[in-house]
Amino acid sequence: MTRLGPGLGxxxxxAVTATFVSERYGGPQFLFALLFGIxxxxxxxxxxTRPGIEFAARTVLRFGVGLLxxxxxxxxxxxxxxxxxxxxxxxxxxxxxxxxxxxxLLGRPVTDGVLTGGAVAICxxxxxxxxxxxxPKTERSAQFTLFTVVGVTALxxxxxxxxPAAVPFLxxxxxxxxxxxxxxxHDVAQVVGAGYMxxxxxxxxxxxxxxxxxxxxxxxxxxxxxxxxxxxPAGARTPLLPWFLALFVVLAAVNxxxxxxxxxxxxLAGFSRWCLVAAIAALGVMTSFGELAxxxxxxxxxxxxxxxxxxxxxxxxxxxxxx
Numbered sequence: 001m002t003r004l005g006p007g008l009g010x011x012x013x014x015a016v017t018a019t020f021v022s023e024r025y026g027g028p029q030f031l032f033a034l035l036f037g038i039x040x041x042x043x044x045x046x047x048x049t050r051p052g053i054e055f056a057a058r059t060v061l062r063f064g065v066g067l068l069x070x071x072x073x074x075x076x077x078x079x080x081x082x083x084x085x086x087x088x089x090x091x092x093x094x095x096x097x098x099x100x101x102x103x104x105l106l107g108r109p110v111t112d113g114v115l116t117g118g119a120v121a122i123c124x125x126x127x128x129x130x131x132x133x134x135x136p137k138t139e140r141s142a143q144f145t146l147f148t149v150v151g152v153t154a155l156x157x158x159x160x161x162x163x164p165a166a167v168p169f170l171x172x173x174x175x176x177x178x179x180x181x182x183x184x185x186h187d188v189a190q191v192v193g194a195g196y197m198x199x200x201x202x203x204x205x206x207x208x209x210x211x212x213x214x215x216x217x218x219x220x221x222x223x224x225x226x227x228x229x230x231x232x233p234a235g236a237r238t239p240l241l242p243w244f245l246a247l248f249v250v251l252a253a254v255n256x257x258x259x260x261x262x263x264x265x266x267x268l269a270g271f272s273r274w275c276l277v278a279a280i281a282a283l284g285v286m287t288s289f290g291e292l293a294x295x296x297x298x299x300x301x302x303x304x305x306x307x308x309x310x311x312x313x314x315x316x317x318x319x320x321x322x323x
Contacts, residue, residue, distance in 0.1 A: 007052020007282070010043055011060070014281035015274065030125045030187070031153040033277045034146065037284020044286045056282035064275025065130045065217075066247030068123075070268035071188075072215050074256040076208045080179075087317040088183050088209060092216045095121035095310045102305055106298045111135045112144060113302060114224065119152040120306040123214045124186035126276055128152060129283075130217055133242060134225045144299065146287045149280060151303040156186035159307070164197045174198065176318050178205020183314040186307075188214065215252065218245050 018032035043049045077085065099117020100110045115135060119128035132145040163185060167177045177198045185191045188210055195206030221242070251268070254260055260268070 004052040004055050007043075007049040007054070008056055008060075008278075009052070010040065010049055010285065011037075011053060011056040011278045011282040014040065014284070015278040018277060018281065028153050028157050028187070028190070029273075029277055030280050031150065031157070033281040034149060034153070034284040037281040038287060040285050041287065049285075053282045053285050056278050057286060060275050060282070061129050061279030062133065062242070062244035063247075064272045064279060065126055066244035067251065067268050067272030067275065068126060068214055068217075069248035069251030070255055070260060070265050070272070072211050072252040072255060074252075077212050077215065080205075080208055080212065083321050084179055084209065085212060087179075087314070087321065088212050089216065091183060091310055091313040091317065092121040092213060092220070094313060095306055096220065098309050099302060099306050102302055106301065108298055108302070109138075111141075111228070112299065115145065116148050116152070116299065116302045117306050118220060118224075119148050120155075120186060120303060120310055121213070122217050122220065123188060123210070124152045124156050125149045125280060126188075126214075127217055127220075129276070129279065130221055130244070131224060133244075134221055134228065136228055142283070143287055146283055147299050148303070149283070151300060152186050155303060155307050156190050159185045159311075160190040160194045163311075164194050167198055167202075170315065172318075174201035175205055177202040178207075179209055179318060180314055182206035182209025183213070184307075184311045185210070218248055221245055 014036045015033055018029055018036055021027070021032050022029040044053060080088075096114060096117040099113035099115075099120070101113065103110055103113025103116075115128060115131055118131040119125070121127075128145055128148045132141065132148075135141065163181055164177075167180065170176075170180070172180060178195055178201070181194045181198070181202070182191050182205065185194055185206075188207075191206050191210040192203060196203035222245070225242070251260075255265060
């Protein structure tokens with residue numbers, strides 16, 4: 001633990017600073033953590049801080065993703081009704097396939113499209129980090145994951161600003177608005193903020209829809225493990241159900257029984273977010289703007305197109321359902 005302490009302390013300090021700036025002046029907490037982390041890139045080469053930073057970027061990250069399960073109950077999902085659930089599930093799957101197809105069209109690895117498509121379709125930065133854990137590792141995979149986190153967080157912030165303004169134009173009631181915002185905005189916190197801009201009912205509906213998308217993380221990551229685990233060396237294969245997803249499933253199941261008190265559930269959700277913010281800060285320390293710039297403009301095209309594709313699917317589905 002003494003070996004990990006300095007690096008973990010750096011990641012936590014950056015996370016605290018990013019949270020303070022986000023709460024005091026507004027703006028996305030994840031993006032601040034990433035940018036502040038990149039400013040301390042020189043610490044990644046320091047043997048005193050590197051072990052703790054790597055631990056935060058891997059183990060703390062996976063633990064934070066696992067704790068997301070404490071937010072979800074089966075009752076929340078079933079309360080949405082069958083048609084909206086099928087619409088959201090179909091939109092998530094279609095967006096990931098669209099990302100893979102577009103990546104190939106742009107001459108990029110299919111894994112780039114799967115990663116960006118999953119981040120856009122499921123839950124933004126958290127999904128990007130979880131999916132990257134089961135994709136084949138390359139020389140640029142860490143940089144591309146960071147680029148995805150930056151892009152998806154920025155797009156989620158823009159969506160939180162502009163999508164609520166589109167609700168009156170689309171003549172949506174509180175139910176449809178909740179489905180639209182929860183089904184299209186990338187990050188959980190920004191979905192909640194956008195939903196409650198419309199009304200309390202829209203905020204609740206948006207949150208439930210978003211949690212359904214978060215729950216899709218488990219089957220998506222398992223499916224990706226099956227597809228990609230055979231492509232690496234036998235010793236490097238990830239398990240079919242990584243431990244952090246097993247934790248996610250267990251917490252969601254226990255929470256569905258009502259055994260987790262609401263206060264404990266809120267505490268676990270808050271601790272999960274702190275873990276993810278610290279992990280993203282550590283990932284920021286491990287990269288640099290120069291490395292991100294070498295990825296080119298195509299990842300930006302990927303994420304913007306996937307975001308537009310997801311929004312079009314959800315709006316079209318709501319119109320088709322008459323909502």
